[in-house]
Amino acid sequence: MKTQSTKTIHDTVEGLLPWYVNGTLSADERNYVEEHLSGCDSHQVAIRELRQIAAAVQEETPTPLVTEPDVERLNALLDADASTRSRRTPLYLAAAALTAALFAGLLALGDFSDRQAAPAVFETATAPDAGTLTDYVVRIEFAANVAADERQSILKSIGVRDAAELSGSTAVRGVVSLPAASVAELEAVTGGIEARNEIVAVEVLAVQLPVHTER
Amino acid sequence: MQADNTADTRREGPHTVSDEHELMAAVARQDRRALEALYRGYYTRLFRFAFRMTHSHGTADEIVNDVMLAVWRSAKSFRGSSKVSTWIFGIAYRQTLKRLSKKSLAIAPDFDPDDVPAAEDASPEDRDWIRHGVDTLPAAQKLAVVLVFYVGMSYEEVAEVTDCPVNTVKTRMFHARKKLKGVLEDSAS
Known part of the structure; x- marks a missing residue:
């Protein structure tokens, strides 16, 4: 068996010292370190330093500072996450059927799943058109205090062409067609408007299929 | 009655290694009770770790929530080759590192x-x-x-x-x- 040089042993032990102090070395490693320590003053000093560091780091946070686990809040977080993810799901599924239903006038499909108090009626802000491969159908809900011209301005800023006026008693809801080159681009646009105070919710309903598939 | 694939999470106290692997499998099936059990089991350790790193009560709390949400979303990717605690602390490590790298987080002890x-x-x-x-x-x-x-x-x-x-x-x-x-x-x- 190859014998290790003193320097090699010293360097190997150097790397193991923190775990010698925290007690997670194997029995063989611990013996290896202890054999070396008995004749190495510098590592004995290092052990003392590491024990001081460990003691300082291990000092407990005062108990009252540790909040109790809040399962209710965790569940609210999971609900919010599920809601966010479900809003994106239709993009990846067969959304064509939903689009067809939408533009056939069956707009009263129900409200946002997490907003049961709102009426299940939506307005179409843009006239249904032939559509292209890159149009997405999006339902937008504005906060009630957003003025009409401000709503128009927001719709135009995200690329909605010729948006019709939306009306509503509490919040203002409408379905629009959004041009976007890709899902990522769409998510960037919807994420951007969702972050605005004027927008209560954004839901992607469908991908609008092209009428003409030949180019 | 609870579905068969719901983990038995009624046991109090620390979970054994096999318990934790079962819980992770249940979380991968989107069993909320299993996630709650992991949350209860890890909350104090994660909170103290995050607090020790950030010195912010609020940030530590947010990190724990972010970690549990990440566990919920990516439990399917846990292959069981490591300890559950190592995997969860790996997530906590990345979340904490992310927070620490944000300039907005000043080291401002609130104790x-x-x-x-x-x-x-x-x-x-x-x-x-x-x-x-x-x-x-x-x-x-x-x-x-x-x-x-x-x-x-x-x-x-x-x-x-x-x-x-x-x-x-x-x-x-x-x-x-x-x-x-x-x-x-x-x-x-």
Whole structure:
């Protein structure tokens, strides 16, 4: 068996010292370190330093500072996450059927799943058109205090062409067609408007299929 | 009646390794009760780890929630080759590193260091200097020190959590010790 040089042993032990102090070395490693320590003053000093560091780091946070686990809040977080993810799901599924239903006038499909108090009626802000491969159908809900011209301005800023006026008693809801080159681009646009105070919710309903598939 | 694939999470106290693997399998099936059990089991450890790193009560709380949400979303990717605790602390490590890298997070203790109980083997003044020194370490070194001395991880576990070679972990600890030694020497002069 190859014998290790003193320097090699010293360097190997150097790397193991923190775990010698925290007690997670194997029995063989611990013996290896202890054999070396008995004749190495510098590592004995290092052990003392590491024990001081460990003691300082291990000092407990005062108990009252540790909040109790809040399962209710965790569940609210999971609900919010599920809601966010479900809003994106239709993009990846067969959304064509939903689009067809939408533009056939069956707009009263129900409200946002997490907003049961709102009426299940939506307005179409843009006239249904032939559509292209890159149009997405999006339902937008504005906060009630957003003025009409401000709503128009927001719709135009995200690329909605010729948006019709939306009306509503509490919040203002409408379905629009959004041009976007890709899902990522769409998510960037919807994420951007969702972050605005004027927008209560954004839901992607469908991908609008092209009428003409030949180019 | 609860579905058959729902984990039995009624047991109190720490979970065994096999319990935790079962819980993870249940979380992968989107069983909320299993996630709740993991949450209850890990909350204090994760909170203290995050608090030790950020010194912010609110940020530590947010990190724990972010970790549990990440566990919920990615439980399917847990293959069971490592301990559940190592996997969860790996997520906590990345979340904490992300927070620490944000300039907006200033190290602003929201507790009085004088309130903490005394430790052995070092004077209170030295311990204060050491804690101050740990806070000034680069994030990777600070996290290594906390994972080793506060969480009590082996070098293999730290390497797995931080996704680094073992030698990198050892080097970080070496440099951290050298810097903290310098801090103590400065405090004495």
